[in-house]
Amino acid sequence: MGTTAAYFRVFLTFARxxxxxxxxxxxxxxxxxxxxxxxxxxxxxxxxxxFHYTDFIGANTGENPGWGRYEFFAFFATSMVINxxxxxxxxxxxxxxxxxxxxxxxxxxxxxxIDTQFLVSLRRVEWSSLSNLVLxxxxxxxxxxxxxxxxxxxxxxxxxxxxxxxxxxxxxxMIALASSTVWMGxxxxxxxxxxxxxxxxxxxxxxxxxSLGEPxxxxxxxxxxVLVVVNIPARILVWPLxxxxxxxxxxxxLATAASVAASRWVFQLALANxxxxxx
Amino acid sequence: MLYFTVLRISIVxxxxxxxxxxxxxxxxxxxxVTQVFLWDAIFRGMxxxxxxxxxxxxxxxxxxxxxxxxxxxxxxMPGLASSIARDIRDGxxxxxxxxxxxxxxxxxxxxxxHKLVYYAVAAGPFALVFWICRGYFSGWPDLWTMxxxxxxxxxxxxxxxxxxxxxxxxxxWFLEVSSLLFVYMLVSFFFSxxxxxxxxxxxxxxxxxxxxxxxxxxxxxxxxFLQKVTGADLAWGLAAEAFWVMFFYLSARTMFHYGVRxxxxxxx
Numbered sequence: 001m002g003t004t005a006a007y008f009r010v011f012l013t014f015a016r017x018x019x020x021x022x023x024x025x026x027x028x029x030x031x032x033x034x035x036x037x038x039x040x041x042x043x044x045x046x047x048x049x050x051f052h053y054t055d056f057i058g059a060n061t062g063e064n065p066g067w068g069r070y071e072f073f074a075f076f077a078t079s080m081v082i083n084x085x086x087x088x089x090x091x092x093x094x095x096x097x098x099x100x101x102x103x104x105x106x107x108x109x110x111x112x113x114i115d116t117q118f119l120v121s122l123r124r125v126e127w128s129s130l131s132n133l134v135l136x137x138x139x140x141x142x143x144x145x146x147x148x149x150x151x152x153x154x155x156x157x158x159x160x161x162x163x164x165x166x167x168x169x170x171x172x173x174m175i176a177l178a179s180s181t182v183w184m185g186x187x188x189x190x191x192x193x194x195x196x197x198x199x200x201x202x203x204x205x206x207x208x209x210x211s212l213g214e215p216x217x218x219x220x221x222x223x224x225x226v227l228v229v230v231n232i233p234a235r236i237l238v239w240p241l242x243x244x245x246x247x248x249x250x251x252x253x254l255a256t257a258a259s260v261a262a263s264r265w266v267f268q269l270a271l272a273n274x275x276x277x278x279x
Numbered sequence: 280m281l282y283f284t285v286l287r288i289s290i291v292x293x294x295x296x297x298x299x300x301x302x303x304x305x306x307x308x309x310x311x312v313t314q315v316f317l318w319d320a321i322f323r324g325m326x327x328x329x330x331x332x333x334x335x336x337x338x339x340x341x342x343x344x345x346x347x348x349x350x351x352x353x354x355x356m357p358g359l360a361s362s363i364a365r366d367i368r369d370g371x372x373x374x375x376x377x378x379x380x381x382x383x384x385x386x387x388x389x390x391x392x393h394k395l396v397y398y399a400v401a402a403g404p405f406a407l408v409f410w411i412c413r414g415y416f417s418g419w420p421d422l423w424t425m426x427x428x429x430x431x432x433x434x435x436x437x438x439x440x441x442x443x444x445x446x447x448x449x450x451x452w453f454l455e456v457s458s459l460l461f462v463y464m465l466v467s468f469f470f471s472x473x474x475x476x477x478x479x480x481x482x483x484x485x486x487x488x489x490x491x492x493x494x495x496x497x498x499x500x501x502x503x504f505l506q507k508v509t510g511a512d513l514a515w516g517l518a519a520e521a522f523w524v525m526f527f528y529l530s531a532r533t534m535f536h537y538g539v540r541x542x543x544x545x546x547x
Binding site: 028031032035038039042045046049050052053054055056057058059066067192193196199200202203204206207208209210213216 | 303306307309310312313316317319320321322323324325326332458461462465468469474475479480481
């Protein structure tokens, strides 16, 4: 118990230090916040444009309600929230891990009397990324107001749980990819690879239909579970409880646990194979 | 002869990482897979039955996204502006001032080498993807359209190069340009038509967006191939593209000329 509290205190120190640092370069902080929001706003324009021409994404069949304008905006807002959390806490740190492995800087981290994965993953908090969290929550509120359906308290609680699951799945995938730098050496395409994988999770999973879409959907649900990251929390919130896909929601909990465990294993395997590059 | 050597050295250098290259090229098509499904879902979601969007039916749209990949293969200059700005900041740029080489020509040659190697390695993956997706195209366009398409691509390369070089030269006046470059990247992703065909924008927006030269980086060549731009519009479009190439060539030259006078050679 004592260690958990200690780790939490260390994390708070990291968070405070990052905030002090961000506030020292305030102009930069503001520019970073604006640019990260700008990208989301451009996406939003694209989606507005789509709904200028269509009423639903995916056919509106009885069993499958189809994603109307405000359901989809709630979906997109969820995606923003999850990505903002990921960027604020993990993205910069995990990206730095590849550099640390390549340059041998990881030596200094291994020397510290603290769990290496914890230190590598949470050293910096990117406060400016939280601007997207705010933007995401505003968009989510706006969509919910315009939806005919009002979610129950239970759904809001489940939503928050599944958002955390989503962040955990993304994080696991990311740290496992970054750890693989140990074996691959030059791994500059990590960020690209990350972007390409997550393009599949940006849209409702119902769009993947047909002889090519079904296998794709299964692959990104059951093998690399990125499709459940945004889909599960979003649909929990916008559709009534009796229309939920409970088996898939249950699977998501399992997938989260499995992803975290697997990435922990990959990370430690990577450390065991790490051969301090430069010194 | 000098610049030919630069070209040759850069080609050898780039070929060292060819596997990374070929993999990277294939990966770049992955977002299109998502677009294939997304647009199918959009057309299926129209309650009054699928109807073309701004003159693009489903097949046109997928063909459009595939063709913007070709446009980007010519016009994108990854890292060009930031590397020029970095050379200015850390003082590396003085090698061009000491040695009898012209910086812009040197960088152009090494960039041309990057591109030539890229085409050599990427031709395979591109041919494969287009062959798989041949169903989205309604055959080859006529000879004149093909010639216009090729001309628009070659100019897209020059436009991309001189535009990014101009942006990099801003580094003579401001030490830190990375935020600016990020904003440029965002703006260009949107205004070049990589997100969607510019014709899809409502009211007067398509006209506005086609005045901005960024449309030549992705939209224009693709629209030419799909024969969405024909006749007088096509001639005017090509002429305007040539104008913008000249404009940014001159601006890069001018900024280098004045920038060097301000330059104070930091670093060792």
